[in-house]
Amino acid sequence: MTWYELRELVSEGESSTLEFKRKFTSYEKIAKEIIAFANTKGGTLLIGVDDNGKIKGIESEKSVEGEIIHTCGFYCEPPISVDVEIVSHKKKDVFIVYVEESNLKPHYAVNPDNPSEASVAYIRVQAASVQAGKSMERFMRMNRPDSEPLTLSVGKHERRVLEYLEQNERVTVPEFADMSNISLRRASRLLVRLARAGIVAIHADQSHEYFTLY
Numbered sequence: 001m002t003w004y005e006l007r008e009l010v011s012e013g014e015s016s017t018l019e020f021k022r023k024f025t026s027y028e029k030i031a032k033e034i035i036a037f038a039n040t041k042g043g044t045l046l047i048g049v050d051d052n053g054k055i056k057g058i059e060s061e062k063s064v065e066g067e068i069i070h071t072c073g074f075y076c077e078p079p080i081s082v083d084v085e086i087v088s089h090k091k092k093d094v095f096i097v098y099v100e101e102s103n104l105k106p107h108y109a110v111n112p113d114n115p116s117e118a119s120v121a122y123i124r125v126q127a128a129s130v131q132a133g134k135s136m137e138r139f140m141r142m143n144r145p146d147s148e149p150l151t152l153s154v155g156k157h158e159r160r161v162l163e164y165l166e167q168n169e170r171v172t173v174p175e176f177a178d179m180s181n182i183s184l185r186r187a188s189r190l191l192v193r194l195a196r197a198g199i200v201a202i203h204a205d206q207s208h209e210y211f212t213l214y
Contacts, residue, residue: 001096003089010046010053014127017043022050023058024067028109031075035107035121036129037099038080039140043124045097057092064095077110077119106132106140126205133209135173135188135202142196152197157182157190162213167199170210 001009014020019033023056024047048058058064065084072080073084083098121132121140131142141147154162157180164171164179177187191211194200199209 001085001087003087006046006087006094006096007055009044010055011047013053014051014183016124016126017041018127019043019045020043020049020051020053021047021128022056023047024057024064027067027071028111030071031109032069032122032129034080034082034097034099035109035140036108036124038076038102038107039105039121039156040101040124042101043053045099046092046101047097047172048092053057055092058095061086061093061095068095068097074112075110078104080107081207104143105144106137123204125206128206130204130206133204136190136204136210138192139195139202142192150193152193158194159184161191161194161211162199165213170203170212172180172208172210176211 009018010020014016017037021030021033024030024072030045033045037045040204044050045062048191049055060214068082069085070138072082079100080102085096085098087094087096088171097170097211099207106121108121111118121137123132123136142150161171173184173188176191177184180187192202195202195211203210
């Protein structure tokens with residue numbers, strides 16, 4: 001990437017596929033961003049750029065590279081492979097991390113210094129990395145290449161939610177569980193199976209998950 005191309009990219013602002021970091025803050029915070037990209041549609045992390053888009057540069061590219069390698073190998077489970085690049089101009093270095101959408105998702109943020117700490121899966125929602133809900137985790141897991149083949153039968157519960165979505169824009173897991181008088185876990189599994197079959201689509205915002213007709 002040239003310096004001109006970098007400036008053009010920065011001018012677009014943060015988005016679902018672009019994140020700015022002034023510096024390498026911590027393994028946990030950087031892992032969160034990398035995992036969110038890998039669990040969604042991939043993305044680019046720029047280290048050395050303020051949130052407002054001002055290019056500040058980094059102090060040591062070798063230090064940042066080592067920290068990224070450590071983050072991807074020890075703070076992401078399963079580990080994540082990334083590509084990196086340094087773009088330099090007038091003594092300013094910007095470290096670029098390219099993250100591809102993973103076929104091993106969901107990836108989780110873990111703390112190797114405290115294995116008992118709960119692991120967390122993140123996804124990208126607009127310009128933020130947020131914790132994935134249980135249904136989204138299940139959907140990612142069921143779409144892995146090594147997952148079992150999908151078998152789907154459309155029973156009364158499936159018909160009920162499809163009829164509901166024909167009249168309403170969206171449905172959440174608690175709403176479906178309530179209307180069908182089934183557990184939240186079962187409601188989530190049924191909706192995720194419909195999503196995997198391409199009948200409904202799963203979405204997430206900053207606060208919750210919901211499903212719509214595909």
